[in-house]
Amino acid sequence: MSFIHTPSPAIEAISHADVEIDFLRPNVVGAERGVLDVTMAMRHAGIRRVRISWEWQGATQGEVLVVQGGISANRHVAASERFAEPGWWQAQCGAGKPINTQRYRVLAIDWLGGDGSLDCCIDPSDQADAIAAVLDHLGIPHVTAYLGASYGAMVGLQFAARHGARLGRLVAISGAHRSHPQVTALRVIQRRIVALGRSEGGIREALALARSLAVIGYRSDVEFEQRFDAAPEVGPTHTRFAVEDYFDAIGPKFVARFSPTAYLRLSESIDLQDVSPETVNVPTDIVAVVEDQIVPEADLLSLTERVAGASRLHRIHSVYGHDAFLKEEAAIGAILNKALERSCRA
Amino acid sequence: MSFIHTPSPAIEAISHADVEIDFLRPNVVGAERGVLDVTMAMRHAGIRRVRISWEWQGATQGEVLVVQGGISANRHVAASERFAEPGWWQAQCGAGKPINTQRYRVLAIDWLGGDGSLDCCIDPSDQADAIAAVLDHLGIPHVTAYLGASYGAMVGLQFAARHGARLGRLVAISGAHRSHPQVTALRVIQRRIVALGRSEGGIREALALARSLAVIGYRSDVEFEQRFDAAPEVGPTHTRFAVEDYFDAIGPKFVARFSPTAYLRLSESIDLQDVSPETVNVPTDIVAVVEDQIVPEADLLSLTERVAGASRLHRIHSVYGHDAFLKEEAAIGAILNKALERSCRA
Numbered sequence: 001m002s003f004i005h006t007p008s009p010a011i012e013a014i015s016h017a018d019v020e021i022d023f024l025r026p027n028v029v030g031a032e033r034g035v036l037d038v039t040m041a042m043r044h045a046g047i048r049r050v051r052i053s054w055e056w057q058g059a060t061q062g063e064v065l066v067v068q069g070g071i072s073a074n075r076h077v078a079a080s081e082r083f084a085e086p087g088w089w090q091a092q093c094g095a096g097k098p099i100n101t102q103r104y105r106v107l108a109i110d111w112l113g114g115d116g117s118l119d120c121c122i123d124p125s126d127q128a129d130a131i132a133a134v135l136d137h138l139g140i141p142h143v144t145a146y147l148g149a150s151y152g153a154m155v156g157l158q159f160a161a162r163h164g165a166r167l168g169r170l171v172a173i174s175g176a177h178r179s180h181p182q183v184t185a186l187r188v189i190q191r192r193i194v195a196l197g198r199s200e201g202g203i204r205e206a207l208a209l210a211r212s213l214a215v216i217g218y219r220s221d222v223e224f225e226q227r228f229d230a231a232p233e234v235g236p237t238h239t240r241f242a243v244e245d246y247f248d249a250i251g252p253k254f255v256a257r258f259s260p261t262a263y264l265r266l267s268e269s270i271d272l273q274d275v276s277p278e279t280v281n282v283p284t285d286i287v288a289v290v291e292d293q294i295v296p297e298a299d300l301l302s303l304t305e306r307v308a309g310a311s312r313l314h315r316i317h318s319v320y321g322h323d324a325f326l327k328e329e330a331a332i333g334a335i336l337n338k339a340l341e342r343s344c345r346a
Numbered sequence: 347m348s349f350i351h352t353p354s355p356a357i358e359a360i361s362h363a364d365v366e367i368d369f370l371r372p373n374v375v376g377a378e379r380g381v382l383d384v385t386m387a388m389r390h391a392g393i394r395r396v397r398i399s400w401e402w403q404g405a406t407q408g409e410v411l412v413v414q415g416g417i418s419a420n421r422h423v424a425a426s427e428r429f430a431e432p433g434w435w436q437a438q439c440g441a442g443k444p445i446n447t448q449r450y451r452v453l454a455i456d457w458l459g460g461d462g463s464l465d466c467c468i469d470p471s472d473q474a475d476a477i478a479a480v481l482d483h484l485g486i487p488h489v490t491a492y493l494g495a496s497y498g499a500m501v502g503l504q505f506a507a508r509h510g511a512r513l514g515r516l517v518a519i520s521g522a523h524r525s526h527p528q529v530t531a532l533r534v535i536q537r538r539i540v541a542l543g544r545s546e547g548g549i550r551e552a553l554a555l556a557r558s559l560a561v562i563g564y565r566s567d568v569e570f571e572q573r574f575d576a577a578p579e580v581g582p583t584h585t586r587f588a589v590e591d592y593f594d595a596i597g598p599k600f601v602a603r604f605s606p607t608a609y610l611r612l613s614e615s616i617d618l619q620d621v622s623p624e625t626v627n628v629p630t631d632i633v634a635v636v637e638d639q640i641v642p643e644a645d646l647l648s649l650t651e652r653v654a655g656a657s658r659l660h661r662i663h664s665v666y667g668h669d670a671f672l673k674e675e676a677a678i679g680a681i682l683n684k685a686l687e688r689s690c691r692a
Binding site: 044045046119120121180181182184185186188189192193196197199200201202205206209212213216221224225227228229231232234235236237238239241242243244247268271272274296 | 390391392465466467526527528530531532534535538539542543545546547548551552555558559562567570571573574575577578580581582583584585587588589590593614617618620642
C-alpha cells in the first residue's frame with residue numbers, strides 16, 4: 001500500500017487503522033465449537049442443569065463480538081473454513097464483511113431450549129446469563145459489541161442490563177424491552193395451535209400452521225400484496241388462495257428442523273421479555289424497521305429514549321418488515337459498520 | 347308545529363319533510379319474519395336450492411332500508427315489539443334512532459350459509475342476489491338505502507353493482523371491494539385451524555381458537571395495549587398471559603352459537619370478495635376507520651376514488667378498529683343520519 005499520493009484524511013485514517021490492526025493482530029482466523037454444561041439459576045424455572053452449545057469464528061486474537069439472531073437462528077452465524085455450511089447471517093459476517101471475521105472473533109450460542117430438550121419457562125435473561133457463562137468458560141473478559149436481531153436483540157438488552165460491565169456497545173435490531181400485548185396475543189394463538197395439534201395427534205400440521213401464522217407478522221402488508229394479490233382458484237366447494245402455496249412450502253420446512261417444544265418455549269420466551277431500559281447503561285444502537293408488524297416503532301422509540309447509556313435510533317424502511325435484518329443487506333450492513341467503528345477501542 | 351317564525355331554509359325543508367311523511371304514511375310499525383326457498387345460480391357453486399331467512403321491522407308503509415352486518419350478525423337488527431330480544435345493531439336501529447323504525451321499514455336477511463347447512467363456496471354476490479330475491483318476494487321494488495358494515499358492506503357493494511337500478515344509496519362501513527392479501531392470509535390460517543381441529547377431533551377448541559385469532563384483528567393495537575398490558579402469571583413451566591382470560595371467554599361463546607361449517611364458509615366468502623368499484627353506480631358513502639387492522643384505509647380510499655356513483659369517504663378514528671361500527675355509536679350514528687338525509691327522496 002502506498003501513501004505517496006495524499007489521500008483524504010478520512011481514507012488515510014481508515015487505511016492506517018487497517019495497517020495497525022494487521023500489524024498488532026496477525027490475521028490468524030479460526031473457528032471452534034463446543035458445549036458447556038452448567039448449573040444455572042433460571043429466572044422462572046429455578047436451578048437447572050443446562051447444556052449450552054457455542055461456536056466462535058474469526059480472528060483468534062481479535063476483539064470479541066457476540067452475535068445472536070431470531071428464535072430460529074443458532075450459533076452458526078456464517079460459514080468458516082472449518083464449518084463451511086452457510087450460517088443464518090451470511091450476508092453480514094465473514095472476511096471483509098461488516099462483522100469482519102478477519103478482524104473480530106465472533107461468538108454465538110444456540111438458544112437455551114432451541115433443541116427442545118429444555119421444557120420449562122425460559123426467560124430472555126436466562127439466555128443472557130448463558131452467554132456470560134460461555135464467555136467465562138472461554139476466558140473472555142470483555143465483549144466489544146453485542147449485535148442482536150429480533151429475539152437476539154431482546155437478549156442483548158438483557159445482557160447489557162445484567163452484564164453491562166463487560167460490554168462495550170449494544171446493537172439491537174428489531175427487538176425491544178417488551179413484547180407488545182397485541183403481538184403476544186398472536187403468539188398465544190400460535191402456541192395454542194401447537195397445543196391443539198399435540199393433544200389431538202396432528203402435531204406436524206399444527207406446528208406448520210403456527211409457523212405460517214408467525215410468518216405473516218414477519219413481513220409487511222406491502223410484501224404480501226406484491227406477492228399474493230392473485231385471484232384464488234375457486235371450485236363449487238373448494239378454494240385455494242395464492243398465499244397457500246407459500247404456507248405449504250414454509251410450514252413443513254420449519255417442522256423438519258424445529259421441535260414443537262423448542263417452538264413453544266422460545267415463542268413463550270419472547271413474550272416473557274421484561275427489562276427496564278433504564279438498566280441498560282452501555283452505548284446502544286437501536287434499529288427500527290418502520291414496516292415491522294411485530295415490533296412497533298413506537299416501542300423502539302420509547303426504548304431509545306429510556307436507555308441509560310448513549311443511544312441512537314436508526315429508522316429504516318423495508319417491505320420485509322421484521323425480516324429486514326436478514327434481507328436489507330446494504331442498510332443493515334451500513335448500520336453495523338458505523339456502530340462497530342464507534343465501538344473500536346483502538 | 348308552527349311556521350309563524352321564519353326558520354332557516356334548511357330547517358324548514360327538514361320539518362316540512364317530516365310533516366309530509368307523518369301525513370302520507372301513518373306511523374304504523376310492525377315486524378315480520380319469514381323464510382324463502384329459492385333456486386339460485388350461485389357464482390361458484392352452481393344451481394342450488396337455498397333457504398333465505400328474512401326479517402323486517404318498522405314503518406309498514408315506510409321507505410325500505412336494507413341493513414346487514416358482519417358474518418356473525420343476522421336478520422335481527424334490533425328489538426321490536428314483536429321480536430323483543432336485542433339485535434346486533436341495537437344502538438343504531440329503533441324508534442328515533444338513526445335507522446328510525448318509525449320512519450323506515452328495515453329489512454335484513456340471515457347470511458346464506460350462516461346456519462352451517464350450505465357447505466359450498468358462497469360468493470358475496472350470492473348474498474346480494476339472495477337479498478334481491480327477498481325484495482321480489484316481499485314486493486319491494488326500491489330500496490332507499492343499503493346500510494352495510496364489514497361483510498355486510500362487501501355484500502352492499504355487490505348489491506349496488508348487480509341491483510343498482512333498485513337502490514338509492516349505499517353506505518359501506520369498514521368493508522371494501524376486495525380482501526387485502528395479508529388479511530386473507532390470516533383468515534386462511536383461521537380456516538386451517540378449524541380444519542385441523544375437525545380432522546383431529548378437537549373441533550370446539552379449534553373453532554374457539556380461530557375466533558380468538560380473528561378477534562385480534564377486529565380491535566386496534568391501542569385497545570390491546572390498554573386492556574392487556576399486564577404482567578403474565580409465570581411458574582417454572584407454565585405461563586398465562588393477560589389476554590388469555592379474554593380468549594377463554596369469547597371462544598366458547600362463539601362456539602355455542604356458530605357452526606364450524608358456517609364459520610369456514612363465511613370466512614371464505616369474505617376472501618372471495620371481488621367487485622369492480624366501477625360497476626357501483628349509486629351514490630355511495632364509505633366509512634373508513636383509520637385503526638382498522640383488517641380493512642386498510644388505503645383500500646377504502648381506492649374504493650371511494652373508483653366507484654362510478656357520487657362517493658364520499660368518511661374517516662373516523664377509533665381504538666375499536668374494525669369493530670367501530672358496533673362501538674362508536676355517536677360517530678356512526680351521525681354518518682348514518684347524514685347519509686339518510688341525503689337519500690331522502692321526498
